[in-house]
Amino acid sequence: MTDKVIYVMYDDDQVLKDGAMKLVSKGIKISEVFSPFAIHGIDPIIGIKNTRLGIMAFLYGLTGLTLATVGMRFFMVTDWPINVGGKPNFTYLQNILAFIPVTFEFTVLCAAHGMAITYLLRNKTLPGMPAQNPDPRTTDDKFVIEIRLSENSMKEADLDLLLNETSYIELDKKNID
Amino acid sequence: MQKEAVIREPLILGHKTYHDITEDVCRPIEDKAPKMWYILFGIALIIGLYGVGCILYLLGTGVGVWGLNKTIGWAWDITNFVWWVGIGHAGTLISAVLLLFRQKWRMAINRSAEAMTIFAVFMAGLFPLIHMGRLWVGYWVLPLPNQFGSLWVNFNSPLLWDVFAISTYLSVSVVFWYIGLIPDFATIRDRAKKPLSKKMYSILSFGWSGRAKNWNRFEMVSLVLAGLATPLVFSVHSIVSFDFATSIVPGWHTTIFPPYFVAGAVFSGFAMVQTLLLIMRKAMSLEAYIHTKHIEYMNIVIMVTGSIVGTAYITELFISWYSGVEYEAYAFLNRATGPYWWAYWSMMTCNVLSPQLMWFRKLRRSLLFTFFISIIVNIGMWFERYVIIVTSLHRDYLPSAWSMHYPSHIDIGVYIGTIGLFFVFFLLFARFFPVLALNEVKTILKGSGQSYKESPDYHKHH
Numbered sequence: 001m002t003d004k005v006i007y008v009m010y011d012d013d014q015v016l017k018d019g020a021m022k023l024v025s026k027g028i029k030i031s032e033v034f035s036p037f038a039i040h041g042i043d044p045i046i047g048i049k050n051t052r053l054g055i056m057a058f059l060y061g062l063t064g065l066t067l068a069t070v071g072m073r074f075f076m077v078t079d080w081p082i083n084v085g086g087k088p089n090f091t092y093l094q095n096i097l098a099f100i101p102v103t104f105e106f107t108v109l110c111a112a113h114g115m116a117i118t119y120l121l122r123n124k125t126l127p128g129m130p131a132q133n134p135d136p137r138t139t140d141d142k143f144v145i146e147i148r149l150s151e152n153s154m155k156e157a158d159l160d161l162l163l164n165e166t167s168y169i170e171l172d173k174k175n176i177d
Numbered sequence: 178m179q180k181e182a183v184i185r186e187p188l189i190l191g192h193k194t195y196h197d198i199t200e201d202v203c204r205p206i207e208d209k210a211p212k213m214w215y216i217l218f219g220i221a222l223i224i225g226l227y228g229v230g231c232i233l234y235l236l237g238t239g240v241g242v243w244g245l246n247k248t249i250g251w252a253w254d255i256t257n258f259v260w261w262v263g264i265g266h267a268g269t270l271i272s273a274v275l276l277l278f279r280q281k282w283r284m285a286i287n288r289s290a291e292a293m294t295i296f297a298v299f300m301a302g303l304f305p306l307i308h309m310g311r312l313w314v315g316y317w318v319l320p321l322p323n324q325f326g327s328l329w330v331n332f333n334s335p336l337l338w339d340v341f342a343i344s345t346y347l348s349v350s351v352v353f354w355y356i357g358l359i360p361d362f363a364t365i366r367d368r369a370k371k372p373l374s375k376k377m378y379s380i381l382s383f384g385w386s387g388r389a390k391n392w393n394r395f396e397m398v399s400l401v402l403a404g405l406a407t408p409l410v411f412s413v414h415s416i417v418s419f420d421f422a423t424s425i426v427p428g429w430h431t432t433i434f435p436p437y438f439v440a441g442a443v444f445s446g447f448a449m450v451q452t453l454l455l456i457m458r459k460a461m462s463l464e465a466y467i468h469t470k471h472i473e474y475m476n477i478v479i480m481v482t483g484s485i486v487g488t489a490y491i492t493e494l495f496i497s498w499y500s501g502v503e504y505e506a507y508a509f510l511n512r513a514t515g516p517y518w519w520a521y522w523s524m525m526t527c528n529v530l531s532p533q534l535m536w537f538r539k540l541r542r543s544l545l546f547t548f549f550i551s552i553i554v555n556i557g558m559w560f561e562r563y564v565i566i567v568t569s570l571h572r573d574y575l576p577s578a579w580s581m582h583y584p585s586h587i588d589i590g591v592y593i594g595t596i597g598l599f600f601v602f603f604l605l606f607a608r609f610f611p612v613l614a615l616n617e618v619k620t621i622l623k624g625s626g627q628s629y630k631e632s633p634d635y636h637k638h639h
């Protein structure tokens with residue numbers, strides 16, 4: 001099915017936000033916003049849910065904590081307990097204080113790297129991936145709203161009239177398959 | 178957009194637009210490098226290569242080429258290690274701790290400070306590795322299954338904690354830095370005209386497109402990574418201090434070490450940031466973004482951490498007497514009046530007296546004075562580690578074993594070499610990477626830009 005994508009370009013983040021608010025109040029579905037930096041407050045307007053990456057980081061951290069605990073218990077208590085200067089480490093509890101630094105570092109290591117990898121995968125940003133922003137200026141000082149006709153019941157002409165009220169600077173339409 | 182009080186000095190001077198910020202940061206990367214860059218790079222490279230030569234000689238011959246002896250088994254090697262790790266701390270403090278405290282002035286300096294952190298930790302990591310003498314068995318510090326039976330590394334040893342602390346610190350700093358760099362690489366990619374640089378920056382930018390959801394995730398990742406990196410700032414140098422504090426050598430066996438080392442690390446790190454930024458802002462014409470106010474903020478951090486370090490020195494001295502332990506008291510008396518008195522008093526002058534001058538507003542806002550003090554502080558902080566390590570070891574419990582440490586030319590060559598290598602990395606960074614978090618800086622333009630703050634609309638409601 002062919003579809004038409006409309007790219008509406010603004011030269012200010014606040015103007016885009018006001019425009020988006022106007023469009024959404026008229027029932028328009030905005031499918032994407034491209035910007036050179038984070039526009040604070042745009043997410044609820046265009047219906048983007050907050051990311052769950054924070055929860056993932058916590059889970060990765062828990063994994064690191066568990067691995068470090070289990071690992072050190074195995075190395076130092078089960079497999080080869082060493083008697084250092086009359087201080088034997090035959091139980092985990094006796095030695096837990098000495099294990100805290102590594103436990104902490106390993107928790108942070110797993111949480112940070114796990115989160116970073118998940119972030120890159122979820123964003124589909126990996127070395128060699130092609131850029132998908134509609135205009136190279138959106139990484140400089142321009143802000144673009146993307147609207148798909150198939151996602152909206154409004155006629156194109158009516159939509160154009162509505163867009164005219166949002167003081168955009170450029171309008172681009174593309175047919176896609 | 179967040180507004181702030183009018184009396185607060187603007188963070189971005191002049192009448193900048195979003196596009197100006199892109200231009201100002203990208204131009205030095207896109208233009209030809211100035212002649213000065215080649216000269217500095219050449220000098221740094223020669224010094225760095227000399228250091229590499231010394232390291233190769235050391236690896237081929239053995240650690241005996243250092244000026245160590247049976248009494249002083251640790252000297253310049255660990256001094257340099259602690260010095261470089263300490264320098265690294267400012268970058269993470271700026272990018273992580275100041276992010277959590279919502280300090281907007283960090284945005285102009287966090288990128289280069291973090292780069293400095295990473296390169297400094299590279300240099301630091303080199304010392305324990307070459308100190309092993311057999312670099313190729315460096316992986317023995319990891320708990321890997323091995324052919325020696327159930328022989329594991331000792332998790333009760335602070336030296337092993339250090340392995341985990343430094344490697345976590347380095348890798349998390351790299352990730353934090355790179356995640357911030359991705360959107361800025363995308364900006365350079367979209368401006369690049371030459372096919373080669375377009376290709377390079379599109380690989381580096383990972384195909385970043387700046388979708389709203391990407392930014393939503395970006396902000397969460399920055400916040401959580403800052404939260405994770407903040408305890409790292411404190412833990413890494415605490416663990417470095419445990420290398421000494423958990424031993425029973427008088428002068429090392431001190432409970433004040435962890436906080437004192439952390440304060441010292443931030444102190445020396447900020448001094449190094451000042452040294453680098455004062456040159457960089459001028460060479461790359463970034464005076465509008467990194468100006469007197471930023472320098473002043475950093476000088477205040479230097480003053481506060483310098484005072485903490487000074488208090489720690491005096492506390493140490495007091496406790497050595499108050500403890501009633503004569504060995505402990507002698508260790509400190511010997512530092513101040515023994516054969517290494519000059520090192521002790523250089524440390525005291527550079528680290529305790531000089532930052533106190535920052536109480537004067539005129540001085541802490543003077544760029545030339547700041548540059549001078551930043552170098553003094555780094556010399557002082559090197560002496561601090563030298564004093565702690567060498568003066569504590571050189572006179573031990575057995576007077577017949579007392580000795581002095583004289584550095585060999587390899588000691589000096591390796592140390593000077595790491596400074597050269599550090600500048601090689603930093604100059605490459607300044608040449609090819611966006612030295613300012615340009616897209617982040619755009620977010621504070623309307624709130625803290627001079628032209629916006631001075632406009633009559635600034636205090637009206639939207």
